[in-house]
Amino acid sequence: MMAAQPLPAAAADPDPADWPAILKAAKGETVYFDAWGGSQNINDYIAWAAGEVQQRYGVTLKQVKLADTADAVARVVAEKTAGKDKGGSVDLIWINGENFVAMQRQGLLAPGFATKLPNWRYVDTANPTITTDFTVPTKGQESPWGGAKLVFFEDTARSGPVSGMPKTADELLTYAKAHPGRFSYPAPPDFMGSSFLKQILIDTTPDPAILQKPATDANFEAATAPLWAWLDAIRPALWRQGRDYPQNYPAMKQLLADGELDIIFAFNPAEASSAIAAGELPDTVRSFVFPAGTLGNTHFVAIPYNSSAKAGAMVVANFLLSPQAQLRKENPQYWGDPTVLSMDKLPETDRKAFAALDRGVATLPPSQLGPVLPEPDASWMTRIEAEWKRRYGG
Numbered sequence: 001m002m003a004a005q006p007l008p009a010a011a012a013d014p015d016p017a018d019w020p021a022i023l024k025a026a027k028g029e030t031v032y033f034d035a036w037g038g039s040q041n042i043n044d045y046i047a048w049a050a051g052e053v054q055q056r057y058g059v060t061l062k063q064v065k066l067a068d069t070a071d072a073v074a075r076v077v078a079e080k081t082a083g084k085d086k087g088g089s090v091d092l093i094w095i096n097g098e099n100f101v102a103m104q105r106q107g108l109l110a111p112g113f114a115t116k117l118p119n120w121r122y123v124d125t126a127n128p129t130i131t132t133d134f135t136v137p138t139k140g141q142e143s144p145w146g147g148a149k150l151v152f153f154e155d156t157a158r159s160g161p162v163s164g165m166p167k168t169a170d171e172l173l174t175y176a177k178a179h180p181g182r183f184s185y186p187a188p189p190d191f192m193g194s195s196f197l198k199q200i201l202i203d204t205t206p207d208p209a210i211l212q213k214p215a216t217d218a219n220f221e222a223a224t225a226p227l228w229a230w231l232d233a234i235r236p237a238l239w240r241q242g243r244d245y246p247q248n249y250p251a252m253k254q255l256l257a258d259g260e261l262d263i264i265f266a267f268n269p270a271e272a273s274s275a276i277a278a279g280e281l282p283d284t285v286r287s288f289v290f291p292a293g294t295l296g297n298t299h300f301v302a303i304p305y306n307s308s309a310k311a312g313a314m315v316v317a318n319f320l321l322s323p324q325a326q327l328r329k330e331n332p333q334y335w336g337d338p339t340v341l342s343m344d345k346l347p348e349t350d351r352k353a354f355a356a357l358d359r360g361v362a363t364l365p366p367s368q369l370g371p372v373l374p375e376p377d378a379s380w381m382t383r384i385e386a387e388w389k390r391r392y393g394g
Contacts, residue, residue: 014310014311014314015116016113016116016117016314017116019118022311022314022315023057023311023315025311025312026057026058026059026309026311026312026314026315027057027058027059028058028059029059029060029309029311029312030059030060030061030062030091030309030312031059031060031061031062031091031092031309031312031313031316032062032064032089032090032091032092032308032309033046033061033062033063033064033091033092033093033094033301033316034064034066034069034071034072034090034092034093034094035063035064035065035066035093035094036065036066036067036068036069036094037063037065037066037067038067038248038250041274041278041334041335042335043063043065044334045328045329045334045335046061046063047063048328048334049061049316049319049320049325050062050063052319052325053315053316053319056319057315057319059312059315059316060312061312061316064090069093069094069095069099070099072090072093073093073095073099073102073103073108075089075090076088076090076103076108076304076305076306077106077108079306080106080107080108080305080306084306085305085306086306086308087306087308088304088305088306088307088308089308090304090307091303091304091307091308091309091310091312091313092301092302092303092307092313092316092317093301093302093303093304094145094299094300094301095142095299095300095301095302096133096134096142096297096298096299096300097133097134097297097375097378097381098134098378098381098382100133100134100136100138100141100142100300100302101133101134101136101378103302103304104136104139104141107305108304108305109141109142109302109303109304109305110141110302110303110304110305110307110310111140111141112139112140112141113140113141113143113303113314113317114138114140114141114142114143114144114300114317115140116140117143117314117317117318117321118318119318119319119321119322119323120321121345122321122323122341122342122345122346123144123321123340123341123342123345124339124340124341124342124345125342126342127147127298127340128374129147129296129297129298129372129374129375130144130298130340133297133298133300133375134297134375134376134377134378135212135213135374135375135376135377135378136377136378138300141302141303142300142301142302143300143301143302143317143318143320143321144298144299144300144321144340145298145299145300145301145320145321145340146298146299146329146337146338146339146340147296147297147298147299147337147338147339147340148267148268148296148297148298148299148337148338149267149268149269149289149294149295149296149338149369149372150195150196150199150265150266150267150289150294150295150296151265151266151267151268151269151271151272151287151288151289151294151364151369152165152166152263152264152265152287152288152289152290153256153263153264153265153266153271153272153285153286153287153288153362154256154262154263154264154285154286154288155256155259155262155281155282155284155285156284156285156286157282157284158259158262158284159262159263162286162287162288165263165288166263166290167290167291167292168203168290168292169199169200169203169204169230169290172234172263173230173233173234175262175263176234176237176238177233177234177237179237179262180236180237181237181238181239181240181241181260182239182260182261182262182263183234183237183238183239183261183262183263184238184239184240184242184245184246184252184255184261185197185238185245185246185252185265186245186246186247186248186249186251186252187245187246187247187388187392187393188384188385188388188389189385190247190248190249191248191249191267192248192249192252192265192266192267193245194381194384194385195267195295196265197227197231197381197384197385197388198295198375198376198380198381199290199294199295199373200227200230200231201223201224201227201376201380201384202295202373202376203290203292204226204227204229204230205223205224205226205227206222206223206226207223208373210223211223211376211377211380212374212376212377213377214377214379215377215379215380215382215383220380220383224383224384224387227384228387228391231388231391231392235392239255239260239261242392249264249266252264252265253266253275253280253281254280256281256285257280257281257282267295268336268337268338269287269336269338269363269364269369270330270332270335270336270337270338270359270360270363271336272285272286272287272360272362272363273332273336273359273360273361273362273363274332274335274336274360276360276361276362277332277333277360283361285362286361286362287362287363287364288364289364289368289369289370290370291370292370292371293370293371293372293373294369294370294372294373295372295373295375296372296373296374296375297374297375298340301313301316301317301320303317321340321341323341323346323347323350323353326339326340326341327339327350327353327354327357330354330357330359331357331358332358332359332360332363336359336360336363339354343355
């Protein structure tokens, strides 16, 4: 990838350390927010946030609904190639992982702003996934928006109590073989499919610590050999014998609702409760995790280096970190996405509001979610997705 290039001086302004100047510059700006548009409740939440920032700050927020974040990254790359260092089409982007790493390394992000936002004082900076993204330091170029942790869930009315569900990757393989056709995962590079492969990779690789370093020709084969052995073993027991895969998480959720799958998974501890509240899953669905830990990360918003509305984008990012916005986001009635704020840093009234949240019948309390397994270095998934396609992609 190209090395990061110095930003033009004009593109480095405004400075979030001078917040009154930011608010003044932001008033009247339109912020085009490129964000995944595949979930109606998330789209509704963004629409609510748009109303709030318009009323409070005079900022117009417009969501550009994406099927894949990489589409927005490609647009910024094309603009930089064309020399469009100001007046870019993307003002704010919902991002993490490989897409963030690619933008940072190519000099496509505005300088660090997040740690200067007024609401940064509430952020849970003790969480290492707040300040690093897929092992790469964020350098304040991303503002945290929400937490994520892989959870599994099943319909207890059909499959029995969660206490009997698999507790490790090996137990999941045993379960699948004993219940052929009742488990599957989306095909990579779908986000949920790739996340599942990371979970199995971490569970099966001889030395998980190596995953925090870049994948190389020298370490890739040995580190991933157990993953391919596991996937080979489970494939005949998958839904449709592994000849086909659910397209994405919504498709997997529908298969659980229809009784075709026993176990599915999501990257949000409140997802099952949200689906129950929306009438998409029966109220007998419950969540479970692997006690030794499941994959976890943070998702962020970032500002491209050539954003047309940097001040407005910072105002939006700061609002998304506010206790009010984070509380609504964690409420499964609206989204159910975990907060990035530290309860110890909040005023007492806000702490009480978070404590009083009804997170839903299928949401595990934080004390039962188990350890967070850190994301591998982004280079691992680039290679794994390519190898998965070669082996299983038809």
